[in-house]
Amino acid sequence: MQVWPANKIRVHLGVALSFAALGLIGALASAWSWPNAVVGAVVGAVLGAGWYLWMAGTYHRRRSLVSTPFPAAWRQILERRVDFYRRLPVDGEARRRFEDDVRIFLAEQNIYGAGQGARQLEIDDETRLLIASSAAILGHGMPKFEWPRLRDIVVHPRAFDEDYASEDHANITGMVHYQGPILYSERDLALGFRRHDGHNVGLHELAHVLDMADGHVDGVPIGAAWASSAPWLEVITDRLRKLRTHRYANTLRDYAGTNEAEFFAVAVETFFERPHKLRDKDPELYAMLRDYFGQDPGAS
Numbered sequence: 001m002q003v004w005p006a007n008k009i010r011v012h013l014g015v016a017l018s019f020a021a022l023g024l025i026g027a028l029a030s031a032w033s034w035p036n037a038v039v040g041a042v043v044g045a046v047l048g049a050g051w052y053l054w055m056a057g058t059y060h061r062r063r064s065l066v067s068t069p070f071p072a073a074w075r076q077i078l079e080r081r082v083d084f085y086r087r088l089p090v091d092g093e094a095r096r097r098f099e100d101d102v103r104i105f106l107a108e109q110n111i112y113g114a115g116q117g118a119r120q121l122e123i124d125d126e127t128r129l130l131i132a133s134s135a136a137i138l139g140h141g142m143p144k145f146e147w148p149r150l151r152d153i154v155v156h157p158r159a160f161d162e163d164y165a166s167e168d169h170a171n172i173t174g175m176v177h178y179q180g181p182i183l184y185s186e187r188d189l190a191l192g193f194r195r196h197d198g199h200n201v202g203l204h205e206l207a208h209v210l211d212m213a214d215g216h217v218d219g220v221p222i223g224a225a226w227a228s229s230a231p232w233l234e235v236i237t238d239r240l241r242k243l244r245t246h247r248y249a250n251t252l253r254d255y256a257g258t259n260e261a262e263f264f265a266v267a268v269e270t271f272f273e274r275p276h277k278l279r280d281k282d283p284e285l286y287a288m289l290r291d292y293f294g295q296d297p298g299a300s
């Protein structure tokens with residue numbers, strides 16, 4: 001995520017000043033009288049300021065947020081729970097950027113526990129940080145990528161069923177509604193960061209968000225230069241066929257064979273959780289994900 005994109009800010013400032021100048025020029029040209037000119041300038045200035053606040057306000061808030069020290073308690077949780085973070089060099093630029101991405105995500109996204117009133121699940125910093133870390137991991141090599149802010153993120157205590165009840169038979173650990181919230185099971189979110197078995201529901205659901213961001217649920221994530229190209233579609237079709245006929249064993253878990261969207265989400269989990277395995281078993285798919293995410297987790 002971008003904290004202070006100077007070029008963008010300059011453009012927004014230029015547009016805002018143009019509004020003010022146009023207001024003044026318009027009033028002068030139409031009546032050539034000072035009261036009109038003042039009214040025109042004020043209207044232009046208000047429009048300009050409104051434009052600037054709307055377009056650049058986010059970046060001012062982000063800059064002020066990241067100018068404060070990162071909370072020590074959060075750093076301890078990341079050190080303890082997030083391998084990806086722990087592997088980033090201490091005091092390095094990459095670790096600082098990860099921390100910035102985490103706190104910007106937490107400041108801008110609406111994350112809360114399921115239920116209402118006294119029955120609402122209280123969620124702690126660790127759960128919030130694991131969700132934000134999932135976003136920071138996926139976006140680490142895409143510094144200009146911005147997560148959409150239209151979805152609430154709702155945390156259930158455990159796996160839930162189609163009625164969102166955590167009964168014994170419930171087996172849904174996460175879900176993204178096409179035009180609605182992202183749902184997580186808190187227990188499975190934590191498990192995803194504890195084990196490295198190719199299951200990480202934090203990454204999985206946000207991979208769906210990347211897929212849905214272009215308006216289609218088709219396994220093709222937003223902004224991928226290769227995504228609409230024939231090679232990628234061929235790879236998805238080929239791997240789905242192999243998964244369904246059990247000729248793609250020990251690479252992605254079987255759930256990837258459900259459809260194109262699940263294929264992408266499971267491939268993303270495997271890419272970050274077991275990169276060496278994916279690189280060895282399917283170098284073509286690995287290379288596509290490496291190029292899309294701008295990261296090479298299997299290189300070291």
Ligand SMILES: [Zn+2]
Nearest residue numbers: 204208262265
């Ligand atoms: Zn899924």
